[in-house]
Amino acid sequence: GAGVSQTPSNKVTEKGKYVELRCDPISGHTALYWYRQSLGQGPEFLIYFQGTGAADDSGLPNDRFFAVRPEGSVSTLKIQRTERGDSAVYLCASRLAGGGNTDTQYFGPGTRLTVL
Amino acid sequence: DAKTTQPPSMDCAEGRAANLPCNHSTISGNEYVYWYRQIHSQGPQYIIHGLKNNETNEMASLIITEDRKSSTLILPHATLRDTAVYYCIVRSTSNTGKLIFGQGTTLQVKP
Numbered sequence: 001g002a003g004v005s006q007t008p009s010n011k012v013t014e015k016g017k018y019v020e021l022r023c024d025p026i027s028g029h030t031a032l033y034w035y036r037q038s039l040g041q042g043p044e045f046l047i048y049f050q051g052t053g054a055a056d057d058s059g060l061p062n063d064r065f066f067a068v069r070p071e072g073s074v075s076t077l078k079i080q081r082t083e084r085g086d087s088a089v090y091l092c093a094s095r096l097a098g099g100g101n102t103d104t105q106y107f108g109p110g111t112r113l114t115v116l
Numbered sequence: 117d118a119k120t121t122q123p124p125s126m127d128c129a130e131g132r133a134a135n136l137p138c139n140h141s142t143i144s145g146n147e148y149v150y151w152y153r154q155i156h157s158q159g160p161q162y163i164i165h166g167l168k169n170n171e172t173n174e175m176a177s178l179i180i181t182e183d184r185k186s187s188t189l190i191l192p193h194a195t196l197r198d199t200a201v202y203y204c205i206v207r208s209t210s211n212t213g214k215l216i217f218g219q220g221t222t223l224q225v226k227p
Contacts, residue, residue, distance in 0.1 A: 004159070031213060042203060042217030043160065056212045091159050095213060105215060107159030 002026065004108035006092050012114045013082055021077040021111045025094030032075050033105065034067055035091040043091055049075060082115045089113070120204045125222045128198075134191040136221050138204030141185040147208045149180060150215070151189045153200040160203065160217075163189065194225045
């Protein structure tokens with residue numbers, strides 16, 4: 001079946017611009033996660049959705065970053081006033097259920113964001 | 117969640133077993149050990165997880181020491197396609213399910 005998909009695969013923008021990154025989770029998965037991966041580093045947690053609500057946004061670096069999941073499926077990560085330091089690969093992952101159970105988290109291929 | 121320590125890099129000959137170690141000396145009773153890998157330019161891929169018993173699936177085996185302070189991921193017959201960064205992650209079932217990645221081990225499988 002279809003896995004987690006992310007669009008666009010690559011995004012180049014200029015400093016100060018606004019960008020939106022989209023994640024389509026696996027159908028029926030209620031839990032959705034965003035991570036950010038800088039070059040040479042492991043992925044870093046940003047935010048977790050259970051259904052439509054952000055249950056944990058402790059990883060968002062500042063208020064320029066915002067994410068939504070209005071219908072409990074597709075999610076959009078929004079970055080305002082982009083800075084060069086925002087350049088990274090943004091990964092999305094989904095799980096069948098949320099909370100503390102041990103079911104597998106499936107990752108998408110990521111969106112590579114480059115801020116010039 | 118407990119912190120993990122992995123060697124930054126390892127080599128393995130194609131066809132041989134790859135044994136990737138991980139230390140998690142501060143692991144607590146309700147924390148699972150997870151392994152993911154990331155092949156270049158792809159998202160992380162789940163491999164296996166365990167609590168205290170050894171586990172095996174079609175991809176790998178996970179050996180956890182009796183005191184649970186360390187574990188080893190075993191790829192029984194490494195192929196060139198197994199070249200990747202391997203992440204050992206300890207996760208509590210009481211949290212939101214977020215994964216805390218370290219630097220991982222870069223495994224290079226050589227012909």
